Amino acid sequence: MTSSMTANAQLLHSLFEAALDVAQPQRCVPKFMPAPTSGKTIVIGAGKASAAMAQALEQNFKGDLSGLVVTRYGYAVPCERIKIVEAAHPVPDENGLQAAKDTLALISNLSEDDQVIVLISGGGSALMPLPFDEISLAEKQAINGALLRSGANIIEMNIVRRHLSQIKGGRLGAACYPAKVTSLIISDVPGDDLPSIASGPTVGDPTTCEDALRVIDKYQIEISDAVRQKLEAGEYESIKPGDPKLERCDTKLIATPQMALEAAAKRAKELGINSLILGDSIEGEAKEVGKVMAGIARQVNTFQQPIKPPCLLLSGGETTVTIKGDGVGGRNVEFLLSLAIELQGKAGISAIACDTDGVDGGAEIAGAIITEHTVQDAFNKGMKAVDYLANNDAHTYFQKIGQSVITGPTLTNVNDFRAIFIDTP
Known part of the structure; x- marks a missing residue:
């Protein structure tokens, strides 16, 4: 990874950590x-x-x-x-x-x-x-x-x-x-x-x-x-x-999921980055939601609408996966792989999607991260993103290219966390 790509990955990890931290029982149980x-x-x-x-x-x-x-x-x-x-x-x-x-x-x-x-x-x-x-x-x-x-x-x-x-x-x-x-x-x-x-x-x-x-x-x-x-x-x-x-x-x-998104937005603001919270209850087939989010990310990247880069698009909720292939599914990784395919390597866009309980679908993996190079780097290794998505095998895809996010038990659960970072063109 280049230094800018590494910095973007660190930013996305930091936002996920902020979302997890606000929902930790030690923080929220005593108040109530x-x-x-x-x-x-x-x-x-x-x-x-x-x-x-x-x-x-x-x-x-x-x-x-x-x-x-x-x-x-x-x-x-x-x-x-x-x-x-x-x-x-x-x-x-x-x-x-x-x-x-x-x-x-x-x-x-x-x-x-x-x-x-x-x-x-x-x-x-x-x-x-x-x-x-x-x-x-x-x-x-x-x-x-x-x-x-x-x-x-x-x-x-x-x-x-x-x-x-x-x-x-x-x-x-x-x-x-x-x-x-x-x-x-x-x-x-x-x-x-x-x-x-x-x-x-x-x-x-x-x-x-x-x-x-x-x-x-x-x-x-x-x-x-x-x-x-x-x-x-x-x-x-x-x-x-x-x-x-x-x-x-x-x-x-x-x-709640909204509290997690707001905590991530606050962390981003402290780093000088504006966020747009798109919703805490976004549903639908994971790969279709990935296509929609890719369209919004392209609009921001190309036209600076509805928010100007550098910025973050934050969302939560629970998408679904209808398993038809041989893989174990995982709504966050299916969302990410679909997003990456639709973005077609668009420069300056990276994303994270993880389940806040640390388990995405049938794998003991929270989710993954994508960059503008994800699909091409995998293709250079003989891996076609569309094939893995069709086989509901996105976890294997991200594991092979080293972009899985593994947390172990997080001891909380406020649904899925998704963040798309759009850098300055």
């Missing part, structure tokens, strides 16, 4: 903790950030507490009073199932003097599975896997998950009644849609069994006849907004 009550304080939760959230709570909460949270394998951190369980994500396993059962046992028979602090972050849907009796764990795993491959967005996937679970869609919050419930939530979904964050275990769900069936049929997801009959009869209906059993539930968004 409830006060101790006269009764017991039970801590429960699920998600990729939940263990780090539990640790931050333990270190800052002034009263007695106990509890259990479940996180992804490799995302545990030490806690003294709160039990940390690791389970599988994105397809659930027996560890997650047992943790869900144990969680319900912890919150049974509480009084109105007790309180429950619920620590929720992205990944909670898979990490705390408790399907209805007619649904085996194997069927739950198959449905989850089919949804992940289908191209359904996170809102659609979690409509289905809420209606197949004894713990999601407000049911966990209702099970805590009459105790006071405070949910501290790190959002990873477009628009911070509360029923969709970990499938909304403590908030009312406005969607219905009919909506769940509509998603299942739209994406041709296979379900058993018994499950279909229950959905058609409305027997798996979730807890609705306004239900009396949720009246003592308080929900606090403690970190």
Whole structure:
């Protein structure tokens, strides 16, 4: 890399670090903790950030507490009073199932003097599975896997998950009644849609069994006849907004994708670079979003509209990948590879796209970086970008040319982070 290319890569890495830093549980949990009550304080939760959230709570909460949270394998951190369980994500396993059962046992028979602090972050849907009796764990795993491959967005996937679970869609919050419930939530979904964050275990769900069936049929997801009959009869209906059993539930968004984008913009401003935040909830097929972003980047590069270079285009949200090839997908790397192909080596444009949890698709890799030379350098090594994109194998592409971004567990999750840097022409 030339010195300018290296500087641009360092800038993009720095912005990603700023986005991660603002969403770290140690920074955001203490600000939103409830006060101790006269009764017991039970801590429960699920998600990729939940263990780090539990640790931050333990270190800052002034009263007695106990509890259990479940996180992804490799995302545990030490806690003294709160039990940390690791389970599988994105397809659930027996560890997650047992943790869900144990969680319900912890919150049974509480009084109105007790309180429950619920620590929720992205990944909670898979990490705390408790399907209805007619649904085996194997069927739950198959449905989850089919949804992940289908191209359904996170809102659609979690409509289905809420209606197949004894713990999601407000049911966990209702099970805590009459105790006071405070949910501290790190959002990873477009628009911070509360029923969709970990499938909304403590908030009312406005969607219905009919909506769940509509998603299942739209994406041709296979379900058993018994499950279909229950959905058609409305027997798996979730807890609705306004239900009396949720009246003592308080929900606090403690970190969001927008906060991450604003933190990156602030870091850029400190370096003398202006930013344009294009949105925190951009969705669509990853490679199509890449084409759109390439068009905006070219407009800035050529006409200095709607912002003058040097500048940054920042965005978040959750795109989708419909896997048809042999690769493992990865929405951030598919976005980047599509962006690079569309830019055709346009001088002065580089970009980063990463999942803030450190895992993009089926690879333990956060994402990647591209420069104006990415496609040509790979081509010189006999690698055609369009072939890798068509095979959903962008992770292999970026690994071979040394442009992957590997963070390991970040202990937070505020969805995808994308930054396109357009240098002065």
